[in-house]
Amino acid sequence: MSASVDTTYNHQVNIPMIGFTNGASVTQKAVARLEDTTITLTVGNDGAIKFNSHKGTHKCDLYFAISPSTAKLTISADTDTAQLKMKQTMNADAVMYSHITFEARSEAEGPAIKNSLLVASGNANLGDMKVELKANHDTELVGGLSGNQSNSLTIKIHPIEVVFDFQNKGNIKLSFNEALMAKIDLQNDYSATIKPEAQQINTVALARFNQYKSSYNFTIDNNEKEAGIFATMNGEANLEFLTNPISIPEIDLPFINMHIPAISDLNLYEHTGLKNILTTTEQSLDVDSKILYQKSQFHSLGNLITELSLKLPIFNLNANAGLYAEDDLVFRLGATTASVFEALKTKLDGTTSLTTKRGLKLATALSLENAHIEGNHDSTFSLSTDNLEAAMSVATIAKIALPIFNLEANQQLVADTKTKPNAASTLKLKGDFNLPLIKAVGRAEADHSLKLEGILEYISVESSTKGNIDGTILEYNAVLGALDNEANIYLNADGLRSTSKIIANAKLSNGETTILEMYVDENLAVEASVSRVYAVLKFASNNEANVITFKTKGKHVAQATIDFAQLTSLTADVEIDMFQPSNVGDITLFEKTVVELTGPKQKISTTAKIATPVYTTNLAAELKGDVPAFKAKLKSSATSVINFLDYDVDASFTASFENEALSVNGKAVLTHADLTMDIQNVITQAMR
Incomplete structure (x- = not known):
């Protein structure tokens, strides 16, 4: 047995506009029905408007039904006027303890909008505990600001997965006049996916203004095997405008009375030297980088890897570094550059390893290759856990090659504690130079060595430095130089012994003629004890x-x-x-x-x-002490072409202490062209 109840409502409104042949009317009809346990509601709206010569209509229908277990909603609307055209629909369904879904659509047109479309949908399923939401919006613009713009949004929520995705894109053209126009592209994307076994976050951005463009992509990723951060960046620019000549009028600065003349047809691309550096006016920049951690399946440290790539029209760089933890701990570094300029081409490789088997050993190898710089470095440090013996060796070789200067360097260092602590270091330098500005050509060499030994009984240090230079300056002037330095120190419980020797010679000559020459020979010896x-x-x-x-x-x-x-x-x-x-x-x-x-x-x-x-002087001074008497003598004389500086001094002093009496005798004679003095003093004093 069923029962039903119907209720109908009609409403109409007319709005005249006084003094015009314009007006508006709205008609609304609503019907509500109850049938068994279901309630339905139907609403309809019809409207019309007239303004001057423009007509417009609007229609909207709504249907809603609800029962103890379900619910349904439907809406549709249609608006048609001279300024705005719009169509909208929406459908929603719900089932108690099951799901909720909805779909919506909105489409519009206007004077500056050719078309705008919004579509959205959603679903919530209680059975598998899943929620989804999607929305898309696209707009096409016309007129002075024209182009397309779109947005999209996706959200998914589930106990084992969460997804978020947002995208925004725009392609716009802005016209100021026929000659001035700007093209603009914009993009912003964000996404995230989260699962128990993996997570990822990503963002993308792009911006373009006419011929200028930049973008980047940033990603964070984590899964069972690895975790990483990835980033890329790109840029483009056109420097063609710098090739157009410019002119600057003359300028007068009255306060500082300065006049700057006029400049005409100035080409900045050429005058600033960019033409010689850049191969093209179209410049670009590409950067790729990542930091990656490779997880270990055997509960060790795992591997950490980094990479970087940089690309320019005249220069490229690729670099990588990694920390690897398997049997040993190893760090690797590598970098290469490529360029249209030979001097910018470089290769760098490096490795450092740490071994803990049967002790501790740290080894490093580094190499550098370049058209002007080249070098190799190797070093090893080891420590035995059995007897705590330590050893170290370091070797470095470097070369520098420049148009005006060349240099080779070789350095060696060896140290250990096997028999006794000792270390030996050598450094050798060899080079040549060519300076066209002063027409200087030559070569030079230098050697340095250092030896060290030390135990509880003694410490010994030996040092040696030798060097020489041979060349010419201003074509015909020879330059020679040499240095020889040796020093030794020996220290033990009895004291210190040290010797030092320096021999240095420098000479500048022109043929058989010596212009400047200096020779030094110095020797020092020291012995010291308590x-x-x-x-x-x-x-x-x-x-x-x-x-x-x-x-x-x-x-x-x-x-x-x-x-x-x-x-x-x-x-x-x-x-x-x-x-x-x-x-x-x-x-x-x-x-x-x-x-x-x-x-x-x-x-x-x-x-x-x-x-x-112009001046000659003689001086003789003496002090003698022989207890109980003390004597002092002073004789000094000077001669000069200037008579006023001539003098002669003769002085003596005697002091004695005998029989408890102090006796002091003193005399001095000063002879000068303008003055003569004769001074005598006798002092005797008894002591009680």
Whole structure:
């Protein structure tokens, strides 16, 4: 047995517009029905409008039905006017404890919109706990701003998967006038997929303005075998506008009174040097990079890999680096470059490995290849866990080749602790140069070595440096130079011994004529202990110069000996002899100092002889101490072409302490062209 109830509602509205032949009317009809346990509602709307000479209609129908277990909704609408045309539909169904679905569509047209379409659908299924939502929107524009724009959205939610995807694209043309027009492309895409066994996130962006374009793609990916980050970037640009000549009018700056002349037909592409660097005005940039972690199936560290690729019209770069953890821990590095310019072509390879079997061993190998730079490096460090013995070796070879300069370098280092801790290092340099600007051509070599030994009983260090240079400057002038330096240090429980030797020579000559020359020979020896220090220094130097009208040739010699016994004695002998004759006058310096200091006796004496073209002086000073008396003497005289500088001094001083009395005697005589002084002092004082 069933029952039904119907209810109908009709409504009509007319709206006249006073003073015009225009108006609008709307008719609405609604019917509601109850049949058994189902309620249905039907609504219809009809409308019409007239404005001036334009007519328009609007129609909308709605149907809705609901029962205890289901529900259904249907909507359709149609609008047709001179300014807007639109059609819309929507259908939705629901079943209790089962699913909910809907579909919607909207289409529109207008003066600036040729077509706009929106389509959306959704589904929620309670049985498999899945929700889906999709939407697409496409628009076509006309007029001054024309083109296409589209958007899409997809969402899926499921207990074992979540998917999100959004896409936005636009191709637009903007017209200001017939001559000025801009084309614009835009794109933004985002997507994400999440599953228990894998996850991925991706984003894409693109932008283009006329001939300029840039884009990037960024992805994060994770699955059972690997996890990675991937990124790409691209760019394009056209520099053709720089080839069009420009003109700059003349400019006057009144405040600083400066005038800048006019510039006409200036080509920036040529004058800035871009023409010589860039092979084309169409420039592009491509970058690809990734960071990838390869997961290990045996619960170790796994592998980490990175890669980078860079591409330009004149330069390409490919680089990679990886950290691999299998039996050993290995790091690898590689890079290559390619270019239209030979100097930018490079190859780099490197490997570092760490081994922990039967100890610790770290090995590194690195190589570099280039038209101007080349090098190789190898090093090894090892440590034995059985006896803690350590060893290290390092070898580096490098070459530099330039149009004006070439250099080769070789470095070696070896160290170990097997028999005793020791290390040896050598460095060899060899090169040549060619400087056309000053017409300098030559070659040079240098060697350096260092040896070290050390145990609990002693430490020994040996160092040696040798070098030479041979070349010409300004074509006809020869340049020669040499250096020889050796130093040794030995330290043990008894004390320190050290020696050092330096021999250096530099010469600039023109044929058989010496322009500049310098020679140095220096030797130093030191012995030191807790109770005594003994040092000997010997120095000799020769020099010669023939520059324009100046000529000189000199010889310098110095030597010193010091012997110091702690709290006992100090003896020193220092002698300096310098002779520098020249065509403008001679300079002579001689100085000798002697020191003898012991407990009961002390003596210090100094003698000096200095001669210059305008001044000559002699000095003799002496201090003697022989308990209980002390004596001091001073004699000094000077002669000069300037009479006022002539003088003569003779002075003496005596002090003694005998029979509990202090006696002091002193006298001094000064003789000068304008002054003569004779001073005598006698002091006696009894001590009580």
